[in-house]
Amino acid sequence: MTNQRAPLPPRAPSAHSAQSTPSGPSRRRRAARGCGCVGLVAVTLAVVLTVAVVAWLLSINQAPGPGQQQEPAPATMPPAAAPNPPAIDVNAPGRTSDQLAEWAAPISEQTRIPAQALRAYGNAALIAQESWPACHLHWNTLAGIGWVETRHGTYSGRFDSSALNAQGIPEPEIIGPALDGTGGFLLVDDTDAGALDHDTRFDRAVGPMQFIPESWGRYGRDADGDGAANPQQIDDAALGAANLLCAFGRDLDTEEGWRGAIASYNHSSDYLAKVRDAAANYAMNQPAHR
Numbered sequence: 001m002t003n004q005r006a007p008l009p010p011r012a013p014s015a016h017s018a019q020s021t022p023s024g025p026s027r028r029r030r031a032a033r034g035c036g037c038v039g040l041v042a043v044t045l046a047v048v049l050t051v052a053v054v055a056w057l058l059s060i061n062q063a064p065g066p067g068q069q070q071e072p073a074p075a076t077m078p079p080a081a082a083p084n085p086p087a088i089d090v091n092a093p094g095r096t097s098d099q100l101a102e103w104a105a106p107i108s109e110q111t112r113i114p115a116q117a118l119r120a121y122g123n124a125a126l127i128a129q130e131s132w133p134a135c136h137l138h139w140n141t142l143a144g145i146g147w148v149e150t151r152h153g154t155y156s157g158r159f160d161s162s163a164l165n166a167q168g169i170p171e172p173e174i175i176g177p178a179l180d181g182t183g184g185f186l187l188v189d190d191t192d193a194g195a196l197d198h199d200t201r202f203d204r205a206v207g208p209m210q211f212i213p214e215s216w217g218r219y220g221r222d223a224d225g226d227g228a229a230n231p232q233q234i235d236d237a238a239l240g241a242a243n244l245l246c247a248f249g250r251d252l253d254t255e256e257g258w259r260g261a262i263a264s265y266n267h268s269s270d271y272l273a274k275v276r277d278a279a280a281n282y283a284m285n286q287p288a289h290r
């Protein structure tokens with residue numbers, strides 16, 4: 001099995017997703033005074049509120065976009081490969097993902113992947129296909145990870161939203177919770193002296209693709225042509241993810257290879273299913289929804 005030699009990055013299972021569900025309306029309890037009907041009214045209101053919240057969550061998670069009809073995505077492993085972007089010169093100076101603007105625009109509209117993130121995934125997949133041709137990495141697998149990790153760089157993990165700036169860096173930057181051994185997270189002592197995660201005691205997953213510093217040190221790459229590998233920059237993060245997924249000679253066109261690659265990212269069956277579903281939906285040119 002290809003991932004047996006792969007050191008599993010000590011990521012917390014669902015390190016990000018554990019933070020990804022908004023807390024919802026705060027629960028305020030008021031002491032019932034006066035007639036006994038207050039309790040009944042409170043229960044009724046609670047039921048109505050619960051139904052409303054559930055309906056809202058369903059609407060944001062599952063509703064197809066205007067004019068779109070969401071088809072069920074097959075649960076095959078690996079997920080179908082999305083068509084490749086057009087060939088570009090990935091060795092050109094500067095930000096080569098910009099060459100994919102025309103390709104990304106209509107797919108971004110259909111899949112609701114921010115165009116800048118989609119260009120980064122396409123660019124990283126093209127580089128991977130040139131650098132590691134036996135890996136067979138396709139952009140929709142990177143996009144599946146980007147969706148589950150940080151909603152393509154738009155979720156900061158702090159219950160406020162990030163957005164990618166013109167340089168492809170989230171504002172505010174994305175830094176996950178401390179991997180301090182509590183709350184279901186692994187214990188990862190500091191390895192970067194706070195350089196990437198601003199935490200000198202523990203490590204934290206950083207950037208749109210949620211790399212822990214130690215893993216970024218091994219797999220991080222520069223893909224936006226500024227000469228520095230920055231885990232917060234979406235082109236760099238996507239290529240770092242491609243490098244990690246393709247490590248150890250994996251072939252992502254096989255079930256074993258794809259499973260091993262995703263497990264090396266986050267060793268969780270729930271995570272695997274979510275990435276597969278998102279990648280399968282993207283191959284069908286439609287949004288991910290969980």
Ligand SMILES: [Ca+2]
Pocket residue numbers: 189190191192193194195197198199200201202203204213
């Ligand atoms: Ca640290």
Ligand SMILES: [Ca+2]
Pocket residue numbers: 221222223224225226227228229230233236
């Ligand atoms: Ca860079």
